[in-house]
Every structure is written in structure tokens, then in C-alpha cells.
Amino acid sequence: MNEHIWEILTDAFPKLLGYGVRVTIxxxxxxFALALVISILVALVQYAxxxxxxxxxxxxxxxxxxxxxxxxxxLIFYGLPKMGIVLDAFPCAVMVMGxxxxxxxxxxxxxxxxxxxxxxxxxxxxIGLNYLQIMRHIVLPQAFRxxxxxxxxxxxxxxxxxxxxxxxxxxxxxxxxxxINGRVYQPLALYTLVALIYLAFCTILTAxxxxxxxxxxSYGQTSRQESLFSRLFGRRKAV
Amino acid sequence: xxxxxxxxxxxxxxxxxxxxxxxxxxxGDVVAIxxxxxxxxxxxxxxLNFLERADQGQLIxxxxxxxxxxxxxxxxxHTRKKTAFVFQNYNLFQNKTVLQNVMLGLTSARGFDxxxxxAKAIKALEKVGMADxxxxxxxxxxxxxQQRVAIARGLATDPxxxxxxxxxxxxxxxxxxxxxxxxxxxxxxxMTMLVVTHEMEFARNVSHKVLFLEDGKVIESGPTKxxxxxxxxxxxxxxVKKILSTHEGTQE
Numbered sequence: 335m336n337e338h339i340w341e342i343l344t345d346a347f348p349k350l351l352g353y354g355v356r357v358t359i360x361x362x363x364x365x366f367a368l369a370l371v372i373s374i375l376v377a378l379v380q381y382a383x384x385x386x387x388x389x390x391x392x393x394x395x396x397x398x399x400x401x402x403x404x405x406x407x408x409l410i411f412y413g414l415p416k417m418g419i420v421l422d423a424f425p426c427a428v429m430v431m432g433x434x435x436x437x438x439x440x441x442x443x444x445x446x447x448x449x450x451x452x453x454x455x456x457x458x459x460x461i462g463l464n465y466l467q468i469m470r471h472i473v474l475p476q477a478f479r480x481x482x483x484x485x486x487x488x489x490x491x492x493x494x495x496x497x498x499x500x501x502x503x504x505x506x507x508x509x510x511x512x513x514i515n516g517r518v519y520q521p522l523a524l525y526t527l528v529a530l531i532y533l534a535f536c537t538i539l540t541a542x543x544x545x546x547x548x549x550x551x552s553y554g555q556t557s558r559q560e561s562l563f564s565r566l567f568g569r570r571k572a573v
Numbered sequence: 574x575x576x577x578x579x580x581x582x583x584x585x586x587x588x589x590x591x592x593x594x595x596x597x598x599x600x601g602d603v604v605a606i607x608x609x610x611x612x613x614x615x616x617x618x619x620x621l622n623f624l625e626r627a628d629q630g631q632l633i634x635x636x637x638x639x640x641x642x643x644x645x646x647x648x649x650x651h652t653r654k655k656t657a658f659v660f661q662n663y664n665l666f667q668n669k670t671v672l673q674n675v676m677l678g679l680t681s682a683r684g685f686d687x688x689x690x691x692a693k694a695i696k697a698l699e700k701v702g703m704a705d706x707x708x709x710x711x712x713x714x715x716x717x718x719q720q721r722v723a724i725a726r727g728l729a730t731d732p733x734x735x736x737x738x739x740x741x742x743x744x745x746x747x748x749x750x751x752x753x754x755x756x757x758x759x760x761x762x763x764m765t766m767l768v769v770t771h772e773m774e775f776a777r778n779v780s781h782k783v784l785f786l787e788d789g790k791v792i793e794s795g796p797t798k799x800x801x802x803x804x805x806x807x808x809x810x811x812x813v814k815k816i817l818s819t820h821e822g823t824q825e
Contacts (some may be wrong), residue, residue, distance in 0.1 A: 360730065372759070450667075451667075453660060453662050453666070454664050454666055455658065455664075456624055456658075456660070457664035457665070457723075457726075458677075459624070459653065460622060460624070460653060460656075460657065460658035460664070460727075460738050461657070461678030461726060461727070461730065462650065462653055462678055462682030462683060462730070463677070463678070463681055463682050463684055464617045464682075467681050467682065471666070471669075471677060471681060472610065472668065473667045473668075476667060476668045479668070503674035528782070539771075541681070553667055553668050553710045553712065554709065554710025554711075554712045554713045555710075555712055569766065
């Protein structure tokens with residue numbers, strides 16, 4: 335019996351990992367890229383206080399954050415065909431997940447932009463910089479540093495949210511686990527395995543965030559030198 | 574006349590902060606703008622550099638007549654490039670080193686070659702005694718050091734006039750001296766300066782003219798000596814008396 339499960343798992347692992355690398359990760363990356371572009375635009379519209387557009391952005395954030403991702407996926411994938419709009423499952427998932435996460439990320443980016451003191455913007459104007467130069471040299475670099483941890487958070491969230499795409503027929507890693515389970519019926523073993531693969535993906539992203547934060551520097555602020563181990567397991571070095 | 578401000582008006586939310594302020598500045602003048610809190614000193618200075626848009630008023634700068642309310646973006650940019658502004662809170666760019674802070678106005682805003690800009694920046698930093706901290710970030714400096722870098726940032730662009738908005742008000746008492754001595758040195762070299770300040774010692778010993786504001790109006794405007802020794806208005810007389818007595822009180 336035990337050998338039987340072992341065989342199933344060693345058989346399933348490369349298949350699951352294959353779907354993870356070929357579908358789950360690209361789905362996450364594409365959705366995240368879309369979300370990043372939209373969120374920056376939405377945040378900039380609000381930061382620059384462009385009347386009219388600003389209202390549309392607030393409305394978008396209100397609606398998207400106020401409804402569940404699963405419902406949004408169903409609505410677009412199963413609902414829109416009633417109006418004659420039929421989308422393939424994968425692009426539909428990219429679009430819905432991108433638009434969904436963008437609403438959260440837009441608030442992250444807006445907060446980060448606003449965290450740069452108005453005084454620095456005024457100083458920029460006084461030394462003769464124009465708006466774009468102030469954004470490029472002063473506001474955006476500082477805002478990016480502030481937004482980076484929260485944006486990493488979003489990316490990690492999205493990695494796991496891709497499993498919802500299974501519900502609209504995208505054959506991704508979790509859907510594949512369901513299919514294998516349908517054949518061999520080992521839910522405990524198979525779903526544990528797939529959970530571990532998600533965990534591995536997210537661990538890699540956490541390490542990436544750790545590296546990125548170090549790389550970005552802190553403009554002279556003495557940051558506490560935290561190891562990746564302590565970041566993952568919450569242990570701090572005694573000072 | 575190098576700079577003239579005429580009849581500057583400004584309201585915030587229906588409350589009139591400036592009720593028609595005028596001022597004449599000659600090249601090389603150091604003008605102290607004095608007055609109790611809320612008298613409109615800072616707002617007046619900010620209007621002159623378009624950080625606030627005046628409701629009405631005229632600026633004549635270098636023979637250029639500029640409407641303080643309706644000035645075009647181009648005109649504002651042109652005027653700003655000939656001036657420098659030193660803030661109460663320094664407002665150094667937190668993501669830039671000392672050297673980068675001072676260079677940015679030269680390279681990006683004025684198109685100077687990087688090498689030339691660097692030489693000019695270092696020269697300005699030497700003047701304020703901060704050339705030994707080129708690679709430090711603002712957060713690593715004391716308030717007095719940050720303010721000196723901020724002054725160098727303004728100086729590097731060879732401004733015709735420097736506006737100081739309460740440059741020592743945010744500083745710990747022991748750091749005020751280093752900033753004031755830099756300002757005194759600039760004044761001695763003939764820099765034209767407009768200084769909103771509560772430092773009476775500085776106003777009395779360094780400035781040539783005093784503009785005394787209260788409640789958005791000019792109460793007194795004239796040579797510094799006259800203001801401190803023979804103030805004509807009751808309000809100015811009271812102000813001077815109060816300042817001098819508290820000053821002597823703290824020195825005892």
C-alpha cells in the first residue's frame with residue numbers, strides 16, 4: 335500500500351511540476367505584469383489628480399476590491415458568452431487576475447508615491463526640475479523602494495491564486511492534481527504534494543524579495559541585517 | 574532695482590493671508606522679513622517663487638514683469654532658474670547623496686556636463702563646509718549639516734537671489750550657529766538674500782533692510798538700523814521691545 339502511494343507520487347511529481355513551470359508560473363507572471371502596468375497608471379492618475387479619470391479609477395478599485403476573484407472569473411468566463419463575448423480560458427484568467435490584483439497594487443503604489451514628502455517635490459521645482467524630472471529622479475525611486483515589499487506580497491498571493499483558474503478549465507498545476515486524483519484517488523497524498531510545490535515556488539519568491547530589498551539599498555539607513563533563514567522562520571539574531 | 578514685488582494678495586479658504594504686500598530689493602541686499610507667527614511671512618516668500626499661486630500681484634525681476642497670478646509655466650521655470658529656495662525642513666532628496674543633491678539642479682535642470690557640474694557642486698559644498706561628506710545620504714547628517722547642504726544645492730546654480738524660509742527654525746539650538754555663519758558669509762560676499770527669520774540677532778547684525786509684517790500687511794519697511802532703533806509704528810516698537818527683552822532674559 336505504502337509502496338503504491340510512493341509510486342503514485344513519484345509518477346505525479348514531474349507531471350505536476352511540469353504544469354507548474356509551464357502554466358502556473360507563466361500565468362502568474364503575465365497576470366502580475368498586467369497588474370503592475372495597470373496599477374502604476376491608476377496610481378499615477380490619482381497622484382497627479384487628473385479630474386474625471388481619477389473618479390473612474392476610484393470606481394474601478396471600489397468594484398474590483400469589493401467582489402471575490404472567483405466570482406469575477408465566473409462572470410467573465412461563463413457569464414460574458416451570454417453577451418456573445420467568448421474568451422479562451424488562459425487569456426481570460428490572465429486578464430481577470432491582472433485586473434483584480436491591480437486594484438490592490440494601485441493602492442500600494444499610490445501610498446508609496448504619497449510617502450515621498452511634498453517638500454522634496456517643492457525643492458525639485460525650486461532647483462528648476464520639471465514634473466517628469468521630479469518623478470524620475472526623486473519620487474519614483476523612493477516610491478519603488480517603499481512599494482517593493484508590498485508588491486512582492488502581491489506576487490506571492492497571485493502564485494497561489496492561479497489555482498482558482500482551475501475552476502474555469504485552465505489546465506494548470508492544481509487542475510492537473512485533480513485529474514490525477516480522479517484516476518488514483520489519493521487526495522491526501524496528492525494535495526499535500528501540490529501544496530509543497532506551491533510552497534517551494536513561494537519560497538523562491540521570498541528569497542527573491544529578500545535579495546531585491548538588499549539590492550535596492552536604503553539610502554544610508556542602517557537596515558537590520560536579516561538572513562533569509564530568519565526572514566522565513568522569524569528568528570532574529572540577538573543583537 | 575533687482576527685484577520688486579507689488580501688491581501681493583493671497584487667500585486660503587476665504588481667509589486673506591496677504592493683503593497687498595510690496596517690497597523693493599536692490600542687488601546685494603539682505604532683507605529680513607520679520608513678524609509674529611501667522612503674519613504671512615512664509616506665504617509671501619512662497620508666492621515669490623510660485624510655490625503658492627498668489628491671487629493678485631506683480632513681480633518685477635531683472636526687468637522682467639511677471640504676473641504672480643497668471644504667470645505661464647515657461648515664465649515660472651525661467652524665473653526659478655535664477656533663484657534658490659532654502660526650506661525650513663531642508664527638503665534634501667532622500668535617495669540622493671550629498672553630491673548628487675547638489676548636482677541635480679545643474680545636470681538635469683540646466684544641462685551642465687557632468688564633470689563641470691561635479692566641480693561646481695564640490696565648490697559650493699566647500700563653501701558651506703560639507704565637502705568632506707560627498708557620499709553621505711541626508712539621513713546620515715545632522716539637521717545643521719543637512720541645511721548647509723541645502724544651501725549649497727541652491728548656491729551651485731549661481732542664483733541671483735536666495736530665499737530663506739525660516740532656515741534655522743527646525744534646528745537644535747546648538748546647530749543654529751553653523752547655518753547662520755554660512756548665511757553671514759554669503760551676505761558678506763554680496764549675495765542678495767530674502768530671509769524669513771525669528772533670529773533677531775541675525776536680522777539686526779546682518780540684514781540691511783527689514784520688512785515687518787503683521788496680519789498680512791506691511792507695518793514697517795526700511796533700513797534695519799531704523800527698524801531696531803527708531804521703529805515708527807507702535808506695533809513694531811512693541812515687537813522689538815518684546816524680542817529684545819526676551820533675548821536679554823535668555824542671555825542672563
